[in-house]
Amino acid sequence: MKSIEYIKHLLDKYFEGNTSHSEELELRRFFAEAKDMPAEMSVYKPLFGYIDKESSMIKPMRHHHKLYIRYIWTAAAASILLLFGIAGYSGYIHGNSNYVIINGEKSTNVQLAKEEAQKALTDVGFSQKDISKELIPQDMKEDMQ
């Protein structure tokens, strides 16, 4: 146990803001362990007791903080996975490229792909003849007008 005089000296240093971390620990330890102390010193006990209580509260908060960080990371990982999933599935269904496959031969020539697309549109398109032959349903004719 440190001498009372030494503790008083540490207290003076503490209130002057000159104590080191180890000296502050000594003060805390003293006020936590000492059973008999001068009355003028016992007034400081709640102060260091409060600090002890506060430090014991920090631990669970840190624990919560760690869990919160872990949850954030999990959410971030899930979001990235979701984005990759959507992008991958979208790529699988739609593809992101322009191409034409003729007789099993794939070409990425955009001009050729556009020409073949025009041909297909012409194949499914309507002519004035189709309209006059009543091959087009009435509501579709209305859409044309």
Added chain:
Amino acid sequence: MNQKVKYYLSILLLLASMSAFAQSGLYTEDIFQHYGKRHGSTMVQLSADVLKAYDVTLYKSLSFHPEASGPYGWSWIIACIDQDKRRARKIKETMLDGSLESGYYQLPQARKGINRFILFKVNGKKKATLIYIEGTLNSAELVSMLFSKK
């Protein structure tokens, strides 16, 4: 809330959203898959980067000769179209001698503002053309586009 519960909830939400996205698949996609790479077929895919001017984000077409017999013949093709037709908001069809000659189907939107259409036509030589169009263009714009193609 328990951290484990939150973790598993996130995973469940992830899986649910992915499966919801997967439901946008169409039966007619199977026709593209089956006939697209065959001899005698022409399959085209164009995406938004070359179709901006037409308000189209995805264009797919397939010109092909359906198998005269076998499991992937006419009846299978019509069945695929029928399945997608059930979900269609707008249906316009022409029949010739009791068979489907041409079909125009507007499907539910892929997402807000994105319309989807399936077009199908058979010509006299029993050559079929199937088109899938996705984009912000509306029904009237598509019809006028088709009308100007002949």
